[in-house]
Amino acid sequence: MVVQAKTVAGGASARTLDNQIARAGTEPSETGVVVVGAGFSGTIAAIQLRRHLPVTQNVYLTERSGSFARGVAFAHTTTAHLLNVRAANMSAFADDPGHFERWLGTQGAQFPEEQLRTAAGTFATRRLYGKYLEATLHSEIAVSGGKVELLTEEVLALEAPLEAGEDGHLLRCRGGRTIAAQAVVLATGNLPAHRPCDDVEFHDPWTPKALTGLDPHAPVIIVGTGLTMVDLVLALHTQGFRGPIIALSRRGLVPQPHEAVGPSWPAPVFSDAASGSVLRLMQAIRAELRAAAAQNIGWRAVIDSLRPLTAKLWRGLPAAERARFLRHIRPYWDIHRHRTAPPAAELLNRLRANGTLRIIRGRVAEVRRGPGLAEVIYNECPAGVGKSLAAQRVIYATGLQGVRDSGGLVAALLASGQARLDGQGLGLDVTQTLGVIDSHGKTARNLWALGPIVRGVFWECLAVPDIRLQADQLARELALAMAEEAAAF
Ligand SMILES: Cc1cc2nc3c(=O)[nH]c(=O)nc-3n(C[C@H](O)[C@H](O)[C@H](O)COP(=O)(O)OP(=O)(O)OC[C@H]3O[C@@H](n4cnc5c(N)ncnc54)[C@H](O)[C@@H]3O)c2cc1C
Structure with a gap:
């Protein structure tokens, strides 16, 4: 029209x-x-x-x-x-x-x-x-x-x-x-509208080209270990890729799976003091987790109980505290808050158990390029030891920018x-x-x-x-x- x-x-x-x-x-x-x-x-x-x-x-x-x-x-x-x-x-x-x-x-x-x-x-x-x-x-x-x-x-x-x-x-x-x-x-x-991609490095993990033209047995590196990494691993597996997949992030944290819906947990009431500080908020949330656990209620119910409060809590944090959350807490928040469907989590676990998928804790320092090949130089976390990995492709799955x-x-x-x-x-x-x-x-x-x-x-x-x-x-x-x-x- x-x-x-x-x-x-x-x-x-x-x-x-x-x-x-x-x-x-x-x-x-x-x-x-x-x-x-x-x-x-x-x-x-x-x-x-x-x-x-x-x-x-x-x-x-x-x-x-x-x-x-x-x-x-x-x-x-x-x-x-x-x-x-x-x-x-x-x-x-x-x-x-x-x-x-x-x-x-x-x-x-x-x-x-x-x-x-x-x-x-x-x-x-x-x-x-x-x-x-x-x-x-x-x-x-x-x-x-x-x-x-x-x-x-x-x-x-x-x-x-x-x-x-x-x-x-x-x-x-x-x-x-x-x-x-x-x-x-x-x-x-x-x-972002324009994310650079070529035959080896893909900053856009969603372009179909990111997973095409691969040697099914040569290594692929994914930078990031969140939900986008999970999607990429599943897509690679579904299309018959059987080579090593190495996923790299500073903390190596992987999204948690959903579980059967259990009893809910009431939305907590945080004090004004707790609401203005990331550290105090985390302490208050840990206290909620302990209280829930004492009643045999799992962490998922507690995280879910925060959902209606999150926007208000975020708004109440001073800019420096929001920055602190993004730097230190966000990876932990993301894997508990944004979960995977159980079948996806099961496949991921299977691929990790048979060695096809390796999750490494590391921070990428440099990517050196050769013809059809990339060498990823990274510092192991937390030790900081320099290491390197070679792969036919590097896909960046580092989340929203x-x-x-x-x-x-x-x-x-x-x-x-x-x-x-x-x-x-x-x-x-x-x-x-x-x-x-x-x-x-x-x-x-x-x-x-x-x-x-x-x-x-x-x-x-x-x-x-x-x-x-x-x-x-x-x-x-x-x-x-x-x-x-x-x-x-
Ligand atoms: C891979 C992935 C999986 C997800 N899975 C789930 C899920 O299972 N459940 C869930 O609840 N949420 C999920 N989400 C989160 C959520 O659903 C998305 O954040 C949401 O769909 C975002 O929608 P959007 O319309 O704001 O952005 P987008 O989906 O990015 O859409 C923006 C659209 O705007 C168009 N556009 C941009 N600029 C212009 C312009 N200047 N002129 C015209 N058009 C323009 C783009 O082409 C695009 O189509 C997922 C997100 C992603 C990325």
């Missing part, structure tokens, strides 16, 4: 026409809200916006890849990677927790091999979840009578409307098109001062109601953001159960702001 009424091929010479079309499109009943990025965050934000805005309001969902309702996590891949969250907790809607499970039982039933029932619950594949998201989006498009429209476009920059006093944004797209929008929602994820060097729209917004980094440089700074904050510390008008791109502000907004809440909140706030503006006008 194409938004003829609001877009125009252009460049500088088409600016007058842009202006006319943009003007024609700024009637509240005509123009819409534009969501940039159609991964999980953008897709659910578009659906929630459609539900909260007046029925006449169009919502446009733009996606540069042309693949809507997928994103990196739920892309259509050849490998049946499993979700790392139980199906019971993967509904796209917080107010309808059974939505995904019902879909699995109806449309999803034709893919029984994509749903694994384990003692810890049902785990669907990520590509099946992508189908669910697509189906959910298309159902909303149908119900709304086409008021959600899909645009295959990469948005490069946001410009102010050409006429003084006008609200909204003009979105400049890579192909030269301009889109007029009353409000813009950024849902671009926080993976800050957006500073992400390129594209986010870099343009930061460079122009329309947005600023959060205190840790992990993503964009936003208000508690998800309004983007500019370089002067002011809340930008009609510009919003959600999902991992705002993780520096909320910390706990990476996974579906958290992003769906944000999407609902954002849609309510945006609808309210637009209604207030319309009333003031």
